[in-house]
Amino acid sequence: MSRIGKKPINIPGGVTVDVSAHGTVTVKGPKGTLKQDVNPDIQVKVEGKEIVLTRPTDSKRHKSLHGLYRSLINNMVIGVSEGYKKDLELVGVGYKASNQGQVLELSLGYSHSIFMALPNEISLKTETPKGKNPLISLEGIDKELIGQVAAKIKSLRKVEPYKGKGVRFVGEQVRRKAGKTAGKK
Numbered sequence: 001m002s003r004i005g006k007k008p009i010n011i012p013g014g015v016t017v018d019v020s021a022h023g024t025v026t027v028k029g030p031k032g033t034l035k036q037d038v039n040p041d042i043q044v045k046v047e048g049k050e051i052v053l054t055r056p057t058d059s060k061r062h063k064s065l066h067g068l069y070r071s072l073i074n075n076m077v078i079g080v081s082e083g084y085k086k087d088l089e090l091v092g093v094g095y096k097a098s099n100q101g102q103v104l105e106l107s108l109g110y111s112h113s114i115f116m117a118l119p120n121e122i123s124l125k126t127e128t129p130k131g132k133n134p135l136i137s138l139e140g141i142d143k144e145l146i147g148q149v150a151a152k153i154k155s156l157r158k159v160e161p162y163k164g165k166g167v168r169f170v171g172e173q174v175r176r177k178a179g180k181t182a183g184k185k
């Protein structure tokens with residue numbers, strides 16, 4: 001099991017953390033506010049400029065919850081202080097991306113355009129640099145929400161292994177396969 005739960009979480013300047021009596025952790029920062037309900041078995045305490053989580057026993061379940069909630073609260077602290085960003089690129093001839101406010105329009109080689117409404121917590125930006133692949137930038141404070149939206153956009157046209165066409169993260173490595181080789185006798 002991971003020992004990640006034992007590490008204290010440092011609270012940066014400008015971030016306040018409140019722990020309610022029934023186990024809800026609220027993190028407020030310059031970029032916004034996030035809330036997380038914590039299992040009643042896990043104790044969350046704010047000690048000075050650190051958040052410390054403790055578990056009642058060393059059972060497998062308590063160890064896994066300990067690491068889980070430590071990671072979730074750490075992601076909340078990073079999100080409200082710095083924020084998260086994911087960049088996707090569309091690789092393929094004729095693939096396009098544009099947005100009208102929070103509505104993303106994608107042309108991914110299908111007979112129709114795909115329209116996707118994104119939550120208001122995420123800021124969306126699309127650009128098409130000349131001679132390069134179209135880019136989609138997602139920014140926000142909730143790491144889980146950005147990951148879900150990025151995964152949904154990627155699932156609309158998965159990267160295929162022969163030509164490498166599809167929606168992928170910027171800098172993602174794609175395992176390529178060799179195509180057919182025609183044998184002559």
